[in-house]
Each structure stands twice: as structure tokens, then as C-alpha cells.
Amino acid sequence: MIAKRNILLALSVLVIVYLIGISTGHYKHFPFSLLFGFKEHFAPMPENKRNFDTSNLKERNLSIDTTTGIYLTYGQSNAANHGQIGYEVENEVFQYLDGKAYPYKDPSLGATGDDGSVWGMVGDKLIKNNVHKKVVFSNNGYGGRKIEDLNKEPYLNYLIKNYNQLYRDYGRVDAILFHQGEINHSNKYGNSNYYKDFEILVNSLKAQGIIVPIYLSRTSICNTDSDAELIKIQNKIIHDMDIVFPGPNTDLLLEKKFRLPDNCHFSRLGYEKFSDMWVISLSKGI
Known part of the structure; x- marks a missing residue:
């Protein structure tokens, strides 16, 4: 044996x-x-850890005006630093942590993972498409977290803290960009309570005075086929909830070239398509 x-x-x-x-x-x-x-x-997986290492980054004092995009990002690993690394930001795109702004560089601050994220590319494209002149992200994504995890401590508290700091320093937050669902696939932890748990998240934010647009990705694929029922639930959330708007549908990125070999996280080409989707969604709403 x-x-x-x-x-x-x-x-x-x-x-x-x-x-x-x-x-x-x-x-x-x-x-x-x-x-x-x-x-x-x-062997058991170690606990994910957020990236708080600013040792190789230089703080920047930003001048914020109406042409600046200010975003919180939230969700699981595809909202964090778990994709292909290597993209370098070309424009005035920044990351915000603990009251300080730094040039955007992967792995981004505040999120889990040691690799690449989509947000630097999103920021560049928002600027290139004249949606904003500069962009600030406060990243809050945490790998492997279910929707029911993200509507309570410590994850929700971290998001609320960063919202309050951004509001204190810059006077507003334009939107929360939310990408989560892969772990709530019907073949994993299940989607039966997804609508209710997302509603708890929205109501918890409103109770804290956080009433900003939430752009919701439609997503379920992580080394699985697409979960049509979960996508249907996410679309219903967008239809029913007053501050929720359509983000990308990354289940459309089925081809192997868009994913790393784990068939879950995104390759550089996948990030190109993913970021295009974000820009289309945000351009409609800004």
C-alpha cells in the first residue's frame, strides 16, 4: 500500500x-x-496573507479632482494578485494603503497573492480611453473566500476601513469593483444562498453609509465548467439591487490562452480581455 x-x-x-x-x-x-x-x-493550504510591503515603493502626494477615478476592489483571488505577473503600468495609476498612495505595481498592496492583478491594466485603459486622467485603487481581494465570508469580519471590516480612509482623504469613492463567485460554484461550496449573502453585503455597506455603485462580475469558472445557475443569480442581483451594476462576464473567457494552467486565474492575454470588460462596464456608468 x-x-x-x-x-x-x-x-x-x-x-x-x-x-x-x-x-x-x-x-x-x-x-x-x-x-x-x-x-x-x-498538505493543508497556508492562510493567505495580504501584501503590505511598501519597502520598494515611493509615496506620492496626489492632487485629486473630478477627473480622478477612485475605486475599491473586492472579491476572491481574481480580484487579487493571483494571475500572470509582468504588466507594468504606463500612466498615472496608483494604489492606496493606510492613508498613503503609491505608484501601482504588482503584486498590488492590500490584496492577497504574490503575482499579477488586473487593476493596473484597468487603470491604464481607463486613462487611455479618456474616462479618467488618473486612477486610484484600494485593493481588498482575498483568495479563496466565499460570498458568505465577504459579508462579515474580518474581510468586510477591512473594506469599510479603506472606504472611510479614501473618503477622508479624497472626498469620495466612485465605485466598488466586485469579482467573486468561483468558489461558490455548484460543484464547490454551492450557490443556493448567493443572492441572500450578497444582499447582506449590500445592506451592511448601506448601514455604514456606503452607498456607491457596486459593479458585479459574472463569474464561476475555476477549473470547472461555467455554472449557469450562479450566473443567473448574479444577473438577478444586478437587476434587483439598486446600487449593483453589471461588471465583466469572465465565464466568456473559456479558451485556454486566457487562463493559466490551473484553468482559473488569468494569463496576460486573459487580463487584456478582462480589463477591456471592466473599461466597457465603467465607461457606461461614469
Whole structure:
């Protein structure tokens, strides 16, 4: 029995090494997410940690006016730093943490993960499309969190704290950009309470005086097929709830070229499409 397990483990290692070679060669990106999935199968996953490291960043004093976009981002790993890293911001795009603004650089501040995020690219494209002249993001995404996690402590408290700091320093927040759903797929933790749990989130924010547009991604794919029922629920939320508006539908990004080998997180090309979707959504609402 032990010998059989050792053989299976050895074969698994060989498969992982092979996939790492493919990923590194094709994407120019070391597939940490693939290794995390392998580790999760054989050992408990460590707790995700937010990135608070500002040691290589220089604080910037920003002049904010009506042409500046100010956004909170929230959700699970595809709202955080778990995709392909390597994109470098070209315009006046900033990240905000603990009352200070810094040039946007991945892995972004405030979110989990050590890799790339979509938001720097979103900021650049909002500027290039004349939606804003500069953009500030306060990132709050946390990998692997269900919708019922995100409507309570400590995750919601962190979001509220950052909203209050942005409002104190800049006088407004334009929107919350929300991307979550993959872990609530019907084949994972389930979607039966998704509508109710999202409603709790919205009402909790309103109770704190936070009444700003929430742009909701339609998303369910993470090494799974699309969950049509969850997408239907997310569309109903957008239809029913007064401050919720349509964000991207990333379940449309089915092709392998848009994802890393884990078939969950986004490649550089996937981020190009994902960010285009965000710009289209925000351009309609601003």
C-alpha cells in the first residue's frame, strides 16, 4: 500500500514538473498557482496573507479632482494578485494603503497573492480611453473566500476601513469593483444562498453609509465548467439591487490562452480581455 502511494506521488511530481515546463515556456511565468493546487492535495493550504510591503515603493502626494477615478476592489483571488505577473503600468495609476498612495505595481498592496492583478491594466485603459486622467485603487481581494465570508469580519471590516480612509482623504469613492463567485460554484461550496449573502453585503455597506455603485462580475469558472445557475443569480442581483451594476462576464473567457494552467486565474492575454470588460462596464456608468 505504501509502495503504491509512493509510486502515485512520484508520478504526480513528474506530471507537475512537466506542466511547469510548459507553463514557464509558454507564458514566461512560473506557475505558482499550479504548485499551490498540488500542495493543497497533499498538505493543508497556508492562510493567505495580504501584501503590505511598501519597502520598494515611493509615496506620492496626489492632487485629486473630478477627473480622478477612485475605486475599491473586492472579491476572491481574481480580484487579487493571483494571475500572470509582468504588466507594468504606463500612466498615472496608483494604489492606496493606510492613508498613503503609491505608484501601482504588482503584486498590488492590500490584496492577497504574490503575482499579477488586473487593476493596473484597468487603470491604464481607463486613462487611455479618456474616462479618467488618473486612477486610484484600494485593493481588498482575498483568495479563496466565499460570498458568505465577504459579508462579515474580518474581510468586510477591512473594506469599510479603506472606504472611510479614501473618503477622508479624497472626498469620495466612485465605485466598488466586485469579482467573486468561483468558489461558490455548484460543484464547490454551492450557490443556493448567493443572492441572500450578497444582499447582506449590500445592506451592511448601506448601514455604514456606503452607498456607491457596486459593479458585479459574472463569474464561476475555476477549473470547472461555467455554472449557469450562479450566473443567473448574479444577473438577478444586478437587476434587483439598486446600487449593483453589471461588471465583466469572465465565464466568456473559456479558451485556454486566457487562463493559466490551473484553468482559473488569468494569463496576460486573459487580463487584456478582462480589463477591456471592466473599461466597457465603467465607461457606461461614469
